[in-house]
Amino acid sequence: MFAVQIAAAAGANAIGVISDETKRDYVMSLGAKGVINRKDFSCWGQLPKVGSPDYDTWFAEARKFGKAIWDITGKGVNVDMVFEHPGEATFPVSSFVVKRGGMVVFCAGTSGFNITFDARYVWMHQKRIQGSHFAHLKQASEANRFVLDRRVDPCMSEVFGWEQIPLAHMKMWKNQHAPGNMAVLVNSPRAGLRTLEDVIEAGR
Template identity: 75%
Template sequence: SGGLGSYAIQLATAAGANAIGVISEEDKRDFVMGLGAKGVLNRKDFDCWGQLPEVNTPEYDAWFKEVRKFGKAIWDITGKGVNVDMVFEHPGQATFPVSTFVVKRGGMVVICAGTTGYNLTMDARYVWMHQKRIQGSHFAHLKQAASANQLMIEGRLDPCMSECFTWDEIPAAHVKMRRNEHKPGNMSVLVQAPKTGLKTVEEVLKARG
């Protein structure tokens, strides 16, 4: 329901795919469904987060039971036996073992951050036996950015702007993020723009007088 999730859901929908959102607070469910997600899962309903436990231990057995429960919840949305083609991975350390487990045979886990830590673990057997792929991603090249911007212009992609701050309010925005008090969607900062709602260079120049 943050920046990555809100865009991923819309891009998947625009491409004709079905998106599943994963949330941590129930009050975000309607927001995610409103973006076009086919279903939503609350990670707090499952106890399979964190680094992968040592294989062949009771802790691993407990993790495996929970991660299969998570996979079953996905099937409740996609249909029995239908795993996801791709996982957009942002938290990193706490979720990577689950992401690499639930993605389908030949599917891809795309990772672009590690907000819970950078020490990634996984049960490699489920990666090599099922020919799964792991792809690093760091933003986009010019053509991709232009294509995304065109979707914005056409109204097919909503920036989901929840709040806009002035330059002097940047510290307050950082505090909100740290405390997880920001609303679903994206926050922005006005940089040399006199006010919100300006869509073209001409409008900015006119607003400046």
């Protein structure tokens, strides 16, 4: 959610990759220029052994995914950067579809940490791989400023009182939460207060 909005705020053209078709309109509403459903492709998981029949099948599907990107960017126009967090399931494709000289930035490994990729397409095309654990303090402050200035929507789907924390956890556990973020009020009398000054004023 934030990656799409920050990319748009910076003047980039974000493409969202979803696994649930019901999220397409939501991602577009955040500023994406296009959306691709990864369930339309079967090139996910660790990279098969190079030269094997399984690799040939993977390669054909990865190219098909790349062509879906071209449907958004224009024929032959690969993406400058891939920002990803699934890791093991998606990294082989991410490192394949990013443009020559482009970068894959990953911030997690939610599908697994044993990341694989075809090294030939990285060294021969001078691609870069960058790990990221969000930001340093200055960057975090600037990202927060985007929210305060309403250039980035925090995408709050639901706000809970402190006593409702178990309900919030249950919704996450059962995957019943709406798209977006959930938050819990801490020392705030009500939702919608944007600054410390607002909270102090509301508490008087």
